[in-house]
Amino acid sequence: MLEYENEMFLSSMQEDGLTIAAKGLSMEKVILNMLKVYCDPGNLVLMLGCSDTEEQYFRGELEKDGCTYPPKKITTDVSTGERERVYREGGVLYITTRILVVDMLMERIPISLITGIIVTKAHRIMDSAQDSFILRLYRQKNKEGFIKAFSASPVSFSAGFCQVERVMKNLFIRHLHLWPRFQKTVATSLEVAQPEVVELHLQLTTKMKEIQTAVLEIISFTVKEVKRLNPHLLTEVLTVENTISKSFHKILQQELNPIWHQLSGKTRQLIQDLKTLRNLLVYLTQYDCITFYNLIAALRTAEMAINSSSGWVLLDSAETLFLASKERVFASIEPSKPKQARTENNKEKSDIEENPKWTIVSEILDEIKAEVKEYATDGSKDTVLIITKDDRTAGQVQDYLEIGAKALLNRMFNKVLGEKYGRREEGKQKEVKNKGQGKNSSAAPPVKNNTVRIVGKDSISGENKESEINLVIRGLDSGSYLENRALLHDIKPRFILLYDSDVTFVRQIEVYQANNPNLKTRVYFLMYKGSVEEQAYLTVIRREKEAFEKLIKDKATMVIPEDREGKTVDNDQLSRDPQKPSQILLESQNITSRKGGLNKPLVQSKVIVDMREFRSELPSLLHKRGIDIDPITLEVGDYILTPEICVERKSVSDLIGSLNNGRLYNQATSMSRFYERPMLLIEFDDKGSFSFQGKYYLSKDIQYSDIMAKLQLLTIHFPKLRILWSPSPHATAELFYELKQGRDQPDPKTAATLGVDIIDDFNSDKYNPQVRDFLAKLPGITTKNIFCILNNCENLLDLVQYTEEDLAKMLGSHQAAHQLYTALHDKIEVPETSTNQSKQNKKPVFKSRFKSKKKT
Known part of the structure; x- marks a missing residue:
């Protein structure tokens, strides 16, 4: 160490x-x-x-x-x-x-x-x-x-x-x-022991500079629009410099989450546009001109200008962006020429702009090979490691080293734009694809005469004995930071080319060199001078330095209580009693002030919680309020508060999905059958709005009225179901605490045995669903007694033939039997009225008529 x-x-x-x-x-x-x-x-x-x-x-x-x-x-x-x-x-x-x-x-x-x-x-x-x-x-x-x-x-x-x-x-x-x-x-x-560092500051091409300037102008315009529409936002976070940082949107989202529901649709679109524009800056220096132009072309559509952006595509800077991106690919093609002429012109000139980093990589490899050939005496090969951001860039670098820039760009042009602008000549060398898992096909002799291996994807190796080095290309995003660190210690590279910069990997190189002082490592640092790539790298270092400086100041000024660790005296975090000190004193003496000082037994409050609910914060908050948690796999409900109260918890997104697929109907049916007080808890996010309004919760294809209409139908169909609205998990914990006051504690064994598949002889699946639904809507029929009717009657005709006394024995309730018998046997007669009588005076006349029991 x-x-x-x-x-x-x-x-x-x-x-x-x-x-x-x-x-x-x-x-x-x-x-x-x-x-x-x-x-x-x-x-x-x-x-x-x-x-x-x-x-x-x-x-x-x-x-x-x-x-x-x-x-x-x-x-x-x-x-x-x-x-x-x-x-x-x-x-x-x-x-x-x-x-x-x-x-x-x-x-x-x-x-x-x-x-x-x-x-x-x-x-x-x-x-x-x-x-x-x-x-x-x-x-x-x-x-x-x-x-x-x-x-x-x-x-x-x-x-x-x-x-x-x-x-x-x-x-x-x-x-x-x-x-x-x-x-x-x-x-x-x-x-x-530090590695030898060679910094190579590349120059952006003229068109790349124009594109970068145009994108920065659009970003500046977008930032100003966000500040103009929302003057209350933190201005120190929302700057042009911070927008090019990788973690900018994560930090900005943390700041905006509490007020996200209050932002207008245009503001949210502006923030999304900032993310798109930052990606453009990253792709400009990382990918080739053809890939970049294909991305730009997808943004330049009428739909994008009207619906998917805040209007930046209509700016003059956006026009410059589109034209410069196209000229990098079609520098010598006139738009007015027909397709045939453009195709012929394509074959005459290779006008596609080459990535400047490709040429530098080729020159560095030639320099390394010359140095190794001059000083190597034992015939061993040194390893050269090329680091890129992702596997896509690694694949492009590999293809460039194997077939050259012209063939690679022509192949990419044919793949992306060939159908629209005509195919281009790919050159004499042809690519041999790797077919079959675990087999490396022999590719054409590499242009740069290297043995190439990509780590993190299917490798393509070109075996060549005039080769002096072993070349390994690695995409950082293809593995974790531990895998990248292990790669250094496994292959022990003598030369490292940082095609794309990364602070974490740079530090890993420093540690690697310090642990191997005898291994003289040389690092080539490739970066565009005066580019957003350089600024983003420096911004990451600056923000980390500022974060540590703030932590150092906080450490010097923070006041930490002695009981913070909770080893000697319980601190506030470990307290589980939500009551007032006076109530705690009375209950500790086994006395209650509400009953004149009479003794009362203390019963520990308990809630049965479904095992799947431990992904949420609510069980932790209930436990902190002094309620014991009994985790059980429940088939009916999520929380059992008392023997009568069963709660099904739904977030807003879960509520919408359950209403659409009908799952909530089945859950309400089960709760209504087994519990006297079924409840549906709709829990909102404590960082969002306590309402359905706006687009924060509901998308464009889901309206507020649709959700409320389905909830109304749910309450009509299940009269016993109560809906609880909670703005946050903290409010839910307090609500559960209040609902449990003065009520019995639930039984875990009983709750665990309840389930839809444990109906035995009263299983609803063996009955006609149309008849069952019709019967469920009759007066006196509930979810508890409907299966008594279905189990004792062959058809609806048998039900009509039963007397009121028979129905009372069957249903176990004289009131329910009377309601059902009356609904089946009462006759409604409407007297004839004259045509001159107004419709307002029409009233139905009810006349009961007893029908004797007949057998058919």
Whole structure:
């Protein structure tokens, strides 16, 4: 380990805390060494927040080091009994948050025996209700175990008010450890052995400069329009410089989410246009002119100008953008010439603009081969690694090195624009495609005489013995940061070409060189001078530096209470009693003021929750209000508050989908049959509007009136169904608490046995659905007694022949029997009226007539 890695590891082990490090500083190595300490049957350590790639990486590295007790993973495939056995065996466990919450509530895992919890990606703790719930359950019953949190995203803590303090509060952590790139120990460790860096500042072509200027002007216009329409928005976030950043839209969305429903449709379209325009700037420097022109042509349509944009396509800058993009492909073609003339002109001249980075890559490879040939003595080949942003760019670089620029551009022209403008001559060299999985077909001899291998996709290798280097091309987006780091240590490249810049990978190169001081690495840094690409790279570094500076100031000024960790005295986060102190005192003395000081037994409030509901925040909030949670797989309802009250929770999106596919009708039928007070809870987002208005919830093809009309039909068909409207999960928890006051607690065994498929002889599937629906609409018929009628009557004629007494025995209610018998046997007679009588005076006359029972 490097010096700063060792110091980071020791500080994390000595005390519980939140460790925030800059991207690429190998925090995963610190966590790996921590796992080596705790991978023992005498410990029980839980890992939260790890992705599948990270879990595989930690497991593989531990097995390489000879770890005899590697981490285990618990998923839904592991049975309950097996999970309890794994918990007792100890060690390090990867476990899904939903399973862990349920096992903690059901006391299947010994919480008091847990050694500690390691939280990765701690910046997401505010968005993950389950992680916060787990930590609160853990700290309530375990005052000795540790909590150690890690994050490699300092920018995430710069948004919002006191973000780092709120994260530390949810983590039950008092200490904050910061490791920026400019930290003294980090800088000293990396400066011991640094790679040789060759910066190559390329010049944009004339047309590329025109396009970049035009797009920036459109972005400036769009930003001004957003500010003009919304003067209350934060101006420090909404700037032209920030719009070119990769994380701009994520940060902007966080700022706008609370007021998104208040924004006009034009404002939302302007924000979407900013994202489109930023993509144009990225594609300009990353892809070829043909791909870029094809994208621009898709934006220049009448539909786009009217419906899909805020009107920027009508600006003069947009016209410049369209013309310059076309001239990069058709520089010598006159639009007035016919198609045949244009085709012939295409064959005469190769006027397609070549990507400037291609030429530089070719020159660098020739320089490397000459150097290797001059100084190589043992006949070994050095590895050259070319880093691109994604696999598409990697494929273009590979094709360029194999068939040359002219053949590649002509092939792309024929593929994208050939049908419209005529095909072009691809050259003498023909591409041989790789056919068959696992077989590498022999391609034509590469123009640049290299052995090319793309990592992350199907490789195409050209075997050539006059070749001096092994060339590997890697798209960063094709794998995780751990896979990119592992690639450096596996192939140990002597030369690295950064075709596209990435801050995380640049730091990984620094760490790689510091760990291999004897390997003299040379890095070629390719970047367009004065371009948006350069500015975006510098903006990422600047924002990270500013985020760390803010965190340093916050650390120096923040006031942290002594009971923050909850190890000695329970803090507010661990409190579960929502009542007032006076009420708590009275109940602690087993006295109630409402009944004149009489003693009353204390009964713990309980709610039965469906297992699938633990993806939401509501179970955590109910538990925090002092209500015990009993997780069970329910077939009817989501929450059972009392023996009579069953609640089906729906978000707005779930409500729309359930109304459209009819699922809500079946759910309401089941709740109405088994519970006296079925309820439908419609829960809105606490960051959005508490209404259906606007386009925030409903799309253009779904109207507010459509949803309300379906809800009205639902309430008419199910008179017992009550609809609850809640603006947020916090309001729902308070509503449930009030509904449970003074009522009995639900029975888990009874709730678990109720289901549509447990009707036995009264199963509705064996009855005629038309007759059943008709019968359900008759007076006196309910969802509870309808199956009594269906089970005892062969047809409707048999039902008519029963007396009122027979119906009362069958239905179990004289009132229901009277209503049904009257509806079947009463006759309605309408007397004849003169034609001169007004329609307002027409009134029906009801005359009852008893019909004797007859057999047919």
